Amino acid sequence: MFAVTVSFTVADEFVNDFAALIEHNAAASVRDEVACQHFDVCTDPSNTSLFFLYEVYDDAAGFDVHLASAHFKAFSQASAHMVVAKNITTFQKVTAAHA
Incomplete structure (x- = not known):
């Protein structure tokens, strides 16, 4: 599992x-x-200009496929002038606990 925020x-x-x-x-x-x-898209109710994405892929290679996709490239190009700040963090699964 590979998570991206x-x-x-x-x-x-x-x-x-x-x-x-x-x-x-x-x-x-x-x-x-x-x-x-x-792939969740969230906003802060008190600050609608702040968006938070939570994405989960099978692995880092799956995220690389996402970055190379036509829909991602189109989004990135169309939204570039709209974005004031962007922060990306990635996480790799270490362990899982279940109730």
Whole structure:
């Protein structure tokens, strides 16, 4: 399991446009990428310009496929001018605990 978190701060005037773009990217990722297990798009209710993504892939290679996909490249190009700040963190599974 390979998890990716991304936080975006988006310029206020582009919040709605960015939301539409990232929602399309997330849906295409889950639908079209075999290794994409999960892709959540979240916003902070008190700061709608802050977006948080939580993505889960089978492995790092699956995330590389995501980065090379046409839908990701289209999203990245279309949203670049909207983003004020971006932070990406990746995590690899160490262990799992179940109740």
